[in-house]
Amino acid sequence: MAISVWEQSTYFAPKDLVIVGCGFVGLWTAYEAIHQNPKLNITILERGTIPSGASTRNAGFSCFGSVSELISDIQLMGEAAMLETVKMRYDGLQRIQEVFKAKEIDYNQWGGYELFEGKKTSKNKKASKANKGVSSDESGLYDISKLESDIAYLNKILAPALKTPKKNGKYLPIYTNASKDIKKLGFQGIEALAFNQLEGQLNSAKLVLALQKAVQAKGVQILFNTEVKKFKSHKKGVTITTNLEAVLETKQFLVCTNGFAKQLIPSLDVVPARGQVFVTEPIKNLKFKGCFHFDEGYYYFRNLGNRLLLGGARNADFKNEKTYSLETSATIQKVLEDFMMQRILPKGSKKPKIELRWSGTMGMGSIKKPIIEQLQPNVYCAVRMSGMGVAIAPIVAKKALKLMKG
Ligand SMILES: Cc1cc2nc3c(=O)[nH]c(=O)nc-3n(C[C@H](O)[C@H](O)[C@H](O)COP(=O)(O)OP(=O)(O)OC[C@H]3O[C@@H](n4cnc5c(N)ncnc54)[C@H](O)[C@@H]3O)c2cc1C
Numbered sequence: 001m002a003i004s005v006w007e008q009s010t011y012f013a014p015k016d017l018v019i020v021g022c023g024f025v026g027l028w029t030a031y032e033a034i035h036q037n038p039k040l041n042i043t044i045l046e047r048g049t050i051p052s053g054a055s056t057r058n059a060g061f062s063c064f065g066s067v068s069e070l071i072s073d074i075q076l077m078g079e080a081a082m083l084e085t086v087k088m089r090y091d092g093l094q095r096i097q098e099v100f101k102a103k104e105i106d107y108n109q110w111g112g113y114e115l116f117e118g119k120k121t122s123k124n125k126k127a128s129k130a131n132k133g134v135s136s137d138e139s140g141l142y143d144i145s146k147l148e149s150d151i152a153y154l155n156k157i158l159a160p161a162l163k164t165p166k167k168n169g170k171y172l173p174i175y176t177n178a179s180k181d182i183k184k185l186g187f188q189g190i191e192a193l194a195f196n197q198l199e200g201q202l203n204s205a206k207l208v209l210a211l212q213k214a215v216q217a218k219g220v221q222i223l224f225n226t227e228v229k230k231f232k233s234h235k236k237g238v239t240i241t242t243n244l245e246a247v248l249e250t251k252q253f254l255v256c257t258n259g260f261a262k263q264l265i266p267s268l269d270v271v272p273a274r275g276q277v278f279v280t281e282p283i284k285n286l287k288f289k290g291c292f293h294f295d296e297g298y299y300y301f302r303n304l305g306n307r308l309l310l311g312g313a314r315n316a317d318f319k320n321e322k323t324y325s326l327e328t329s330a331t332i333q334k335v336l337e338d339f340m341m342q343r344i345l346p347k348g349s350k351k352p353k354i355e356l357r358w359s360g361t362m363g364m365g366s367i368k369k370p371i372i373e374q375l376q377p378n379v380y381c382a383v384r385m386s387g388m389g390v391a392i393a394p395i396v397a398k399k400a401l402k403l404m405k406g
Contacts, residue, residue, distance in 0.1 A: 003246045011221065012246040015041045017404075018238070020228045020264070021256035022046035023055035024393035025382050025400075027211035029254060031099075032397045034218040042220045043250075045242065047227035052326075053258055054389060056205040057360030059277055059300055059311045062096070062107070064089035064391055066114040066293040067150055067175055067194045068142045070158075077367060083161045085368065089391035090162045093200070096207065096394060099214075105207045112199025112291035113178060115343070116144050118191035142296075144192040151175045151194060164198065174198055186287040186346035199291050201302050204390060228264060233376040252404055254380045259363035260324065261383040265375060269365040270384045274321045276332045276359045277311035279304060280340075280352040287346070297387075299339060308344065308352070310336050328357045362387045372399045380404055 003012060017033060019026045022044050030042050050056065064086050065073070073082040097107065118141070151173075158164070159171035166172065178195035185193075212222060227243045231253055238253040255264060259272040286306045293300050301310040313335040314321045320329060333354075341351060365371070368386040375381055382400040385392060 026256035028397035
């Protein structure tokens, strides 16, 4: 469709900033930019009819890390890098709550738990094999004899770094040992439980919509069904070619396509990682409320009213989950269903019907850190959220804007 002269001077007129990707990172960047400078002319380009990456397709957690995940992060990247990412997650979650009312985004701070199968013993090894897929990597089994000391250590370093709430001048513990609650919650084969009082859950699509509404109210234009095909940086800005007839000119161009980043910029260290989820029918007497993690965060579940929302298990088939496909796979769905019956629901429970199954595309890489960089004159990227984008997007946005101003 050829564009009209009116369209050329409005929708497709030169912009100050064009953002590609209408997920949390693109939207938060537009939000912070337009609040810093209301005169900016900003357009977001999104190839889906609705945002079609991870932001509306995740599990609706607002978490900043479970005990075993953070301990594993320290082993992989060191204590300072772990603290830096956790601080971004915590500060990002605070920013979400500062900008939006809990009711608007169904935010509930019911806390989060981490479930532990137990110490690696020959008995556990056998059980793990029998429950194929519950923990695909036996070497990853957490040694629960370390739980108390790990909790004490994490509380000691995290509370001052994050500046979490205090009582009588002392930081309240973030994590506590909640193993006494296992029976009450009805789990099977679980030997220890850690509780994080600061974790919450939200409706991620409501958050996307609230952000959309907020930026559009300030004049930001969002063009859906518009796929960026290529871009060319030049002295005065960037020329963007899309699936539409019109060519867009912008002073600055920011790529926020996360897991899809390599499709536009092949040199980036970003691989797609599919995250699969399902929701059951209502379950009578569902015994728990809140967010739950298992196996360094590879498995996650929560209540959705009286339904169970369960996702993850990417580590049961890493190779095939490195995909842009938004289908679900029978292999992972079976592993999740086994986990539901063998760990989450009380022994002897009737298997609930699965009402919905879906997946979303995350962006991972060799390290668990976002890439916020200038790539060419006037071309920037803020990608590779490493499965933490709900939480870190508001902070990534601020960092990207700082870089662009510089
Ligand atoms: C199952 C699952 C569970 C998760 N759990 C958590 C969690 O517990 N905590 C947490 O913090 N995070 C979690 N995440 C991750 C979080 O959802 C993502 O990190 C975050 O949504 C990424 O936001 P984004 O804006 O960077 O990318 P996306 O939301 O993926 O947005 C990128 C957008 O770019 C668009 N796009 C791509 N290429 C083009 C192009 N060429 N032209 C135009 N548009 C394009 C896509 O359609 C997409 O809408 C989870 C994700 C999944 C899938």
